[in-house]
Amino acid sequence: MKTLSTLTAAALLGLAVNVHAQSAAPIKVGLMLPYTGTYAALGNMIENGFKLYVQEQGGKLAGREIQYFKVDDESEPSKATDNVNKLIKRDQVDVLVGTVHSGVALAMAKAAKESNTLLIIPNAGAGAITGPMCGPNIVRSSFSNWQPGYAMGVVAGQRGHKRAMTITWNYAAGAETVKGFTEGFEKGGGKVIKDLTLPFPNVEFQALLTEIAAQKPDAVYAFFAGGGAVKFVKDYAAAGLNKSIPLYGPGFLTDGTLEAQGPAAQGLLTTLHYADNLDTPRNNAFRKSFALTYKTNADVYAVQGYDAAQLLGAGLAAAKGDLGKRDVVTAAMRKAVVDSPRGKFTISAAGNPVQDMYLREAKGVNNEFKSIAVKSLSDPAQGCRM
Amino acid sequence: MDLATFLVQCLNAVQYGLLLFLVASGLTLIFGIMGVINLAHGSFYMLGAYLAFVLAPFFADSFLLMLLVGVALSAVFGFVLEWVFFSFLYQREHLQQVLMTYALILVFEEARSMLVGNDVHGVPIPAWLAGSFELGALMSYPWYRLFASAACIVLAALLYLVVHKTRLGMMIRAGASNRDMVRGLGIDITLLYRIVFAGGVALAALAGMIAAPMSSVYPGMGSSVLIICFVVVVIGGIGSITGALVASLLVGFVDTFGKVFFAEVSGIGVYLLMAIILVWRPEGLMKGRA
Numbered sequence: 001m002k003t004l005s006t007l008t009a010a011a012l013l014g015l016a017v018n019v020h021a022q023s024a025a026p027i028k029v030g031l032m033l034p035y036t037g038t039y040a041a042l043g044n045m046i047e048n049g050f051k052l053y054v055q056e057q058g059g060k061l062a063g064r065e066i067q068y069f070k071v072d073d074e075s076e077p078s079k080a081t082d083n084v085n086k087l088i089k090r091d092q093v094d095v096l097v098g099t100v101h102s103g104v105a106l107a108m109a110k111a112a113k114e115s116n117t118l119l120i121i122p123n124a125g126a127g128a129i130t131g132p133m134c135g136p137n138i139v140r141s142s143f144s145n146w147q148p149g150y151a152m153g154v155v156a157g158q159r160g161h162k163r164a165m166t167i168t169w170n171y172a173a174g175a176e177t178v179k180g181f182t183e184g185f186e187k188g189g190g191k192v193i194k195d196l197t198l199p200f201p202n203v204e205f206q207a208l209l210t211e212i213a214a215q216k217p218d219a220v221y222a223f224f225a226g227g228g229a230v231k232f233v234k235d236y237a238a239a240g241l242n243k244s245i246p247l248y249g250p251g252f253l254t255d256g257t258l259e260a261q262g263p264a265a266q267g268l269l270t271t272l273h274y275a276d277n278l279d280t281p282r283n284n285a286f287r288k289s290f291a292l293t294y295k296t297n298a299d300v301y302a303v304q305g306y307d308a309a310q311l312l313g314a315g316l317a318a319a320k321g322d323l324g325k326r327d328v329v330t331a332a333m334r335k336a337v338v339d340s341p342r343g344k345f346t347i348s349a350a351g352n353p354v355q356d357m358y359l360r361e362a363k364g365v366n367n368e369f370k371s372i373a374v375k376s377l378s379d380p381a382q383g384c385r386m
Numbered sequence: 387m388d389l390a391t392f393l394v395q396c397l398n399a400v401q402y403g404l405l406l407f408l409v410a411s412g413l414t415l416i417f418g419i420m421g422v423i424n425l426a427h428g429s430f431y432m433l434g435a436y437l438a439f440v441l442a443p444f445f446a447d448s449f450l451l452m453l454l455v456g457v458a459l460s461a462v463f464g465f466v467l468e469w470v471f472f473s474f475l476y477q478r479e480h481l482q483q484v485l486m487t488y489a490l491i492l493v494f495e496e497a498r499s500m501l502v503g504n505d506v507h508g509v510p511i512p513a514w515l516a517g518s519f520e521l522g523a524l525m526s527y528p529w530y531r532l533f534a535s536a537a538c539i540v541l542a543a544l545l546y547l548v549v550h551k552t553r554l555g556m557m558i559r560a561g562a563s564n565r566d567m568v569r570g571l572g573i574d575i576t577l578l579y580r581i582v583f584a585g586g587v588a589l590a591a592l593a594g595m596i597a598a599p600m601s602s603v604y605p606g607m608g609s610s611v612l613i614i615c616f617v618v619v620v621i622g623g624i625g626s627i628t629g630a631l632v633a634s635l636l637v638g639f640v641d642t643f644g645k646v647f648f649a650e651v652s653g654i655g656v657y658l659l660m661a662i663i664l665v666w667r668p669e670g671l672m673k674g675r676a
Contacts, residue, residue, distance in 0.1 A: 037504040170653070197649050201506070202610070203602045206531065207398045207642045213526075214391035227506025231602050234508075240518065240526050260508070 026065035027316070027323060030087035032098030032108060033122075035072040038226055039100045041256070042301045043072075046122045048294050049305025050097060053313070056289065061309070062316035069093055073104050080107030088115050094323045095120065097308055100301075102126035102145075102173055109133050118315075118329065122308040123301060127176045130352040132383035136330045139351040141308040141338075143273050144379040145173050148250035149180025151271040151357035151373040152221060156181075156248055157188020161218035164190055167208055167232075168223040170197035177223045177250055184374075185221075193217060203231040209239045220245055225252040230260040237264035251360065251367065255300055258365045268362040273353070274300040274342045275360045275369035286341035298341075307340045311347070314338070350381035394527055395642055401531050403638025404538035408593035409611055410618040410630045411545060412586030418625020419562040420579055422475050423483045426490040428612025430587045433460060434594025435603040436498060439507045449512035456595045457588045464587025468580045476579075495605065504605050509598040534596050541592070542631060549627055558582055562625060614641075617656050621663050623670030632671055 031050070033043035047070075054066050069091040071083045080103070087093045088111060096112055096119045099105050105124030110133070112119035119138045121129060125145035129138065156164060164185055168174030174197065182192045194215060196208045212220060220241070224232045229252065236247055242264070251272025254265055276299070286306065290298035311333050318332030319325040334347045345355035357374045360367040413427045437456040445452035471490075475483050511530045518526035549555040557578055561568045569575045594607075601607075618637055622629030637656050644655035663671065 038506060170649075195649060196646075197652075198645060199610075199653060201604060201606075203506075203604075204402070204600065206401075206528075206600070207395060207645050210391060210394045210398060211646045213394075214388070227508065227602055227604065230506075231508060238518065238528060 026067035027061065027095065027321075028067050028069060028091060028093040029312075030069045030071070030091060030093030030096045030098075032071045032073050032084060032087060032096060032104075034075045034100050035070070037075050039075050042100045042123065045299055045301035046097075046100070046305035046308070048290070049298070049302035049307075050122070050309045052290055052293055052302075053306045053309035055293070057313065061313045062319070062321035064316065064321045073099050073101070075099075075101040075104060077101065077103035077107060080104040081111060084108045084111040088112075088117055094118065095312060097122060097305075097312075099124060102129075105129060106133065109135070109138055112138060116326070118312075118323070118326070120308045120311055122304040125176070126172055127379070127382075128172075130348070130350040130379060130381050130384060134350045134381065134384035134386060136386055137326065139311060139330075139333050139347055140353065141311055142304040142353070143355070144352050144381075145176035145250075146180035146183075146379055147273070147352075147355075147357060147377055148252075148271045149177035149182075149221075149223070150184040151180075151359075151377060152248050152250060153181040153184020153186070153190075154188060155184075155269070155271060155359055155373050156219050156221065157185050157190045159219075159246075161185075161246075162190050163193050163217045164219045164221055165194045165196060165212055165215060165217040166192060166221045166223075167196040167205075167212070169200035169202070169228070171200045174200075174223050178221070181221045201228055203228050205232055205235045209235060209241065212241060212245065213239065217245060220247050222247060222249045222253060224249075226257065229253045229257045233257075233261045233268065234264045251300065254360075254362045254367055258362055258367070261362075265362045266364075269370070270360050270362070270367065271357050271373045272300060272360060272367070273345075273355045273357055274303050275358045276366040277368050278342065278358075279369070280341075280343065282339060282343075283341040300342075303341050307338055307342075310338050310340065311336060348378050348381060349386070350379065350384040352379040352381060354378040390521055394521065395646065396639075397527055397531070397535070399639040399642035400635065401535045401538075401638075402642060403635035404535055404542065405593055405597055406611075406614060406618055406637060407542060407631050407634035408538055408596075409590045410615040410622070410634055411542075411627055412589040413615050414619045414622065414625055414627065414630045415558075415582055416586045417619065419558060419582055420472075420476055422472060423480050423487065424472075425484060425487040425612065426494065427586070427590055427615065428608030428610075429491055429494040430460065430464070430590035430608075431594040431597075431611050432494070432498065432608035433463070433587075434591030435509075435598040435607060436502055436594075437591060438509050438595040438598035439603045440502070442509050449515070453592065453595055457592050460591035461584045461588040464584035465580055467587070468583040472583060473576065473579070491608070494608070498605065506602055506604040508602055511599045530599060534600065537596060538593075541589070545589075545627060554581075614656065617660050619670075621660055621670055623672040626670070626672035629670055629672030 031047055033046055034040055035043050069087055071086055073083050096117050098108055100123045102124040105121055109129050113135045121140040123142045125143050127144055127146055166178045168178055236242055249270050251270045254268055254270050258265055287298050314336035315329035315333040319328040338345050343356050345353045348354050354376050356372050357377050359370045359373040361370045409431050416422055416424050441452045515530040515533050518528050520526050557573055561578055618630055618633045622633030640655045640659045644652040
């Protein structure tokens with residue numbers, strides 16, 4: 001008799017534990033970001049930004065605990081499918097957050113579509129993600145490559161330039177940002193006379209700089225990032241071109257690279273959806289909170305990670321924490337007005353932020369806000385059918 | 387295109403071609419003389435570039451001394467590598483050589499990743515070579531690139547003299563055509579090979595060191611240069627130093643002018659050149675080793 005009652009008690013206890021576990025089961029967030037390699041710093045910023053928002057909400061979104069699973073994607077497209085499947089199949093995450101590299105993000109989008117996992121992209125700007133590959137369960141908290149390019153094109157036109165040249169790496173992101181610039185610039189009556197490209201991640205610019213000097217355009221639009229951006233801006237100045245032909249670019253030309261570029265980058269005008277010293281209460285509070293938590297200054301990547309968590313929070317709140325109601329969650333994300341440090345933005349039908357693009361000027365080690373280049377710019381999202 | 391621009395682009399082409407020659411000449415020597423297909427040769431170029439990155443802070447005042455130290459280090463590295471690894475490869479089939487040297491690439495890349503990480507680095511241009519040589523209103527040409535070209539010309543001349551005018555060169559050429567005969571004459575062919583190999587490594591590394599301030603230091607830089615160098619060796623004729631020089635300059639011109647005028651298809655320019663030359667001369671421009 002005693003044995004029986006003990007067993008019953010144990011069974012009841014087990015049941016209770018089980019029920020308890022189910023009601024309070026945390027939401028599993030799979031962070032697939034670069035933690036090694038060229039983009040490691042970006043991956044860490046995104047993760048810190050994401051966690052900061054969750055932490056500000058008391059560690060919960062819509063009343064549910066958040067549990068993190070991490071995979072280093074190494075910015076390696078060939079490993080992307082395996083990596084994302086680790087999170088989807090092995091860890092059975094509810095939400096995927098990633099990544100920086102567009103090639104890896106495309107593989108993630110494919111896997112997310114096939115398994116109907118929610119995916120929030122905190123950086124990769126490939127047009128295809130919110131174009132032909134778009135899906136109701138995929139949203140982006142960052143930008144499309146087209147957006148900053150288009151904004152810079154508009155600005156270059158407004159500054160009275162008529163003939164421009166573009167230069168970038170011969171890969172998808174380069175082609176997309178140049179396409180955006182050309183559209184914006186030619187709408188304003190300008191003409192792009194020549195597109196120069198070189199293979200990624202080649203940085204042997206000499207022959208192309210010679211060609212720029214020979215053609216004498218009114219302006220040059222350049223897209224490079226990281227070490228390539230440092231090298232290009234320095235070479236451009238070393239060739240004496242910065243004295244006669246203004247250089248423009250998307251924010252990536254000077255974001256996180258100003259220190260290494262030194263005097264060569266001072267005064268450069270770039271466009272992006274964020275500026276280091278946006279003087280709004282929202283941004284100041286965010287930067288202070290980030291600096292206190294991580295002992296380092298926030299950047300655009302931290303903002304994108306932070307907003308990825310905000311988007312998830314908005315979706316979960318509408319469904320009262322029940323991720324099973326997928327339609328409610330995704331619809332709410334697309335209706336949300338995100339109160340971002342960059343300024344409020346919404347999500348387009350295709351899943352890309354509709355946001356103000358800022359014109360910034362490089363001063364010291366900051367990209368300082370100058371003006372709004374284009375208000376509420378929406379990506380054309382060509383090819384997106386849902 | 388006006389004349390000044392054309393001339394500057396020619397300088398760019400020659401400078402790129404000469405740098406390629408330094409890497410390709412080592413590759414063709416090792417291939418032509420020892421018969422080893424060395425896929426890891428690009429890694430020696432990368433080794434040089436990373437040596438420049440690591441050594442630059444210690445030799446802020448003396449770039450030339452840094453080059454010397456780097457060359458010495460890489461030659462020693464090549465000497466040892468030949469001893470413990472490549473000397474066992476000569477008697478193998480080409481397929482095995484390709485597999486084993488490919489494995490070496492992976493080893494070198496991993497070692498680089500562990501030792502210096504995967505970031506892109508810049509190497510400062512030495513102060514006395516900073517700035518540009520002015521060529522009219524908008525044209526200028528960086529002093530450092532003129533220095534790089536000059537250094538490559540001096541090295542090419544030295545290489546020619548060593549191979550064609552010295553006793554060592556005579557032994558090298560003899561060893562290329564008949565290994566056993568040379569050994570029969572009482573020459574230490576093992577040591578000879580070791581020296582040639584170390585020389586090839588040092589040349590590639592030197593090219594990497596010279597290139598570093600112009601083109602950054604980044605993971606995978608060895609592989610891209612290796613492919614172009616194989617194109618050079620194939621066009622020039624396997625084992626021929628003169629062929630490698632002519633082919634390097636040809637590739638330099640096709641690549642530079644292709645980049646500027648046919649940007650959309652510039653990637654295939656040098657391969658097109660290779661195809662045309664191979665149709666015309668299947669053994670390359672200069673017939674080297676039979």
